[in-house]
Amino acid sequence: MFVIGTAGHVDHGKSALIEAITGIHPDRLIEEQTRGLTIELGFGWTNLPSGIEVSLIDVPGHVRFVRHMLSGVGGIDAALLVVAADEGIMPQTTEHMNILNLLGITKGIVVFTKCDLVDEDWLNLLKEDFEDTVMGTPLQNAPIVFTSTITGSGISELITELDELVSELDVPRNINKSRLPIDRVFTMIGFGTVVTGTLLDGHLEIGDLVEISPTGKTARIRGLQAHGKEIEIANPGSRVAVNLSGLQIDEISRGHVLGLQGSLTSARSFDASINLINDEVIKHNLKVHVHVGSAEIQGRIRLLEPNSMQPRDQTFVQILLSEPISISEGDLYVVRISDRTLGGGKVLSINPPRHKRSDTAVLDLLSQQLTGTVETRILGVLEQIQPATQSQITSALTESIESIDDGVEKLISGEQIVRLQTSEQTSLLITNILITRIRTQAKQIIDAYNQQWHLRFGIPKEELRATLKLDSRLFSALLDTFQTDLVDVNEDIVALKNWTPQLNQNNQAEAKEIIDSLHQGKFFPPRLDSNTELFGYLERMAEIKDLGDGVAFTQAHYLAAARLTLEQLNIEQNLSLGEIRDLINTNRRIAQALGETMDKEGLTQRVGDERRITEAGKLFLKNG
Numbered sequence: 001m002f003v004i005g006t007a008g009h010v011d012h013g014k015s016a017l018i019e020a021i022t023g024i025h026p027d028r029l030i031e032e033q034t035r036g037l038t039i040e041l042g043f044g045w046t047n048l049p050s051g052i053e054v055s056l057i058d059v060p061g062h063v064r065f066v067r068h069m070l071s072g073v074g075g076i077d078a079a080l081l082v083v084a085a086d087e088g089i090m091p092q093t094t095e096h097m098n099i100l101n102l103l104g105i106t107k108g109i110v111v112f113t114k115c116d117l118v119d120e121d122w123l124n125l126l127k128e129d130f131e132d133t134v135m136g137t138p139l140q141n142a143p144i145v146f147t148s149t150i151t152g153s154g155i156s157e158l159i160t161e162l163d164e165l166v167s168e169l170d171v172p173r174n175i176n177k178s179r180l181p182i183d184r185v186f187t188m189i190g191f192g193t194v195v196t197g198t199l200l201d202g203h204l205e206i207g208d209l210v211e212i213s214p215t216g217k218t219a220r221i222r223g224l225q226a227h228g229k230e231i232e233i234a235n236p237g238s239r240v241a242v243n244l245s246g247l248q249i250d251e252i253s254r255g256h257v258l259g260l261q262g263s264l265t266s267a268r269s270f271d272a273s274i275n276l277i278n279d280e281v282i283k284h285n286l287k288v289h290v291h292v293g294s295a296e297i298q299g300r301i302r303l304l305e306p307n308s309m310q311p312r313d314q315t316f317v318q319i320l321l322s323e324p325i326s327i328s329e330g331d332l333y334v335v336r337i338s339d340r341t342l343g344g345g346k347v348l349s350i351n352p353p354r355h356k357r358s359d360t361a362v363l364d365l366l367s368q369q370l371t372g373t374v375e376t377r378i379l380g381v382l383e384q385i386q387p388a389t390q391s392q393i394t395s396a397l398t399e400s401i402e403s404i405d406d407g408v409e410k411l412i413s414g415e416q417i418v419r420l421q422t423s424e425q426t427s428l429l430i431t432n433i434l435i436t437r438i439r440t441q442a443k444q445i446i447d448a449y450n451q452q453w454h455l456r457f458g459i460p461k462e463e464l465r466a467t468l469k470l471d472s473r474l475f476s477a478l479l480d481t482f483q484t485d486l487v488d489v490n491e492d493i494v495a496l497k498n499w500t501p502q503l504n505q506n507n508q509a510e511a512k513e514i515i516d517s518l519h520q521g522k523f524f525p526p527r528l529d530s531n532t533e534l535f536g537y538l539e540r541m542a543e544i545k546d547l548g549d550g551v552a553f554t555q556a557h558y559l560a561a562a563r564l565t566l567e568q569l570n571i572e573q574n575l576s577l578g579e580i581r582d583l584i585n586t587n588r589r590i591a592q593a594l595g596e597t598m599d600k601e602g603l604t605q606r607v608g609d610e611r612r613i614t615e616a617g618k619l620f621l622k623n624g
Contacts, residue, residue: 001226001238002166003198005057005105007096008082013113016149017082018056021159022046043196043239045227048163053227055198055239056080076198077169077237079108080162081139085146086117088126089133095341097137098277102344103332106138107169109145109161116148172237175400178202179328180242180258181293185249191223193249195258196241197294201398202260204234204242212247213257213326214266219247255295257326265395266324271352271384272333273345273370274301274309274317280342282309288335288342290319298322301335304357304366316348316366318355329369329381330398346370350396352384374399374407375416379431382417387428387474420477428474435481442468442482446496454502455537458488458495501537510534515543518554523561523584525552547593561594562603566621569604569613576610 006014019025022044044056134140143161147154184196208221223243224231234240290299302318334344348369355362369380381396394404411417420428445467449459465475483489488497518525527550538544545558561584581591598604603617
């Protein structure tokens, strides 16, 4: 099924033309029928002689209703550009042509209506005038058909041309990411809430659990209808009505997008290319109306290059939105101000960071995203949101899951991105450029830490993580990449491999005094009130053993005390604290500190008021 949209000035006969082709009058509001102009979107459908089924969307031509026109043309495959023969090309004719071009709709038919009101000479002049106007546009080679819905002339020829046009169109894309930009919402007695739109990129099926973006509301598909017929599955590219259960009409509106739960993305900003039409000029921070799919929202344009854009320039912009909307990378958009269209372009990335203006690296990246491969677009998205899961990348891109999977594997093979395993079930993707940047930053942090704490071997892991401002899962996964010829990672700290703690002259004298004092005290060492940094250094250098509670042994005396205790335990099986005290000829406080230290190291086990030797303690004795 294909969707064809009308375009053209108000009262040029678009609705009557659809009725002549399909037998269905698209104007559905009493006000439309009374006033004779289209206010909202209307629809008709028919089977062409070839058997191909088409939907025809009737869009408003009046300048006040162009925004409704924009909500309808976002999902069309081709256009009927309608021009009344008695009036010729008018302002909305030109504006609609420009909008079709901005939205990438390059296939169409030019239909002159009301030809019964003019003579043949006038029609020839009109045709020449039109061919001059569309020269250089996508419609310059479009077939031209002269019609009259009053006499019926040209209608059969138009249907033949329409059949030939749709036979040349590409089959609607299916990347298994269902998206239905909603352009109508209403209720039906006995059914409840119904929404309509053109289905993009995937299927919908009765019973599917769907999500409404950007609100996050969920519902169940109760029924599907296309062209007045009940269907079980809706296919990509079709006009479809969806009956929803579990959702009230005031919870959904035009501009929202329906998709399978968890598959949609919403944005408060996006990076994009932009092209201007006619003689329009855009200045930095200009407030505009942004049209994407069926949505219309206020926004502000941040120019990323010059302070203003000249007519027909192409450049890159960042558009900030007043409220979130549901969009995807690759969507086309239009910006308007008051009652005129300024320009439009392609969405390149969603929710990007705020860019510095005239940043060459950013502009190069956006240029690659505009014209590059799937891998380039994956890199572009990842640069904006990394670290990211592969599902986040998939949600952000309008590409098939298979294409994205293949692109990710190519980037990993090419060492441009890395997959970091954060758990058995989950992993994160990150660019090698960011890993290098983090590693460089980490080295600088460790260098600065070493200068401040010259007696320490490295920085505690948690302190490094907090300084880098990294999520704990990401930091843990990154630690393996830190293990290089420059950086060493152990249980507690991250250190530079070429770093050795430095004792100055004063530290050296104090360290000797501490060691001598502890050596002389043996198992009855004095309580030392000393530099905690120096104590920590001496313990890390295995010169002393801090037992806590102000008790410290030399390392040799600690090992000797531990051996005496373990040997006795190996004989008697149990020792009380008093027995340990008497065994090494010390006091109760020191004996308790020794026992608790041996417990922590797994050499002994406390059972009630006594201690027993462990398997680790027996191994200690065996290994000497």
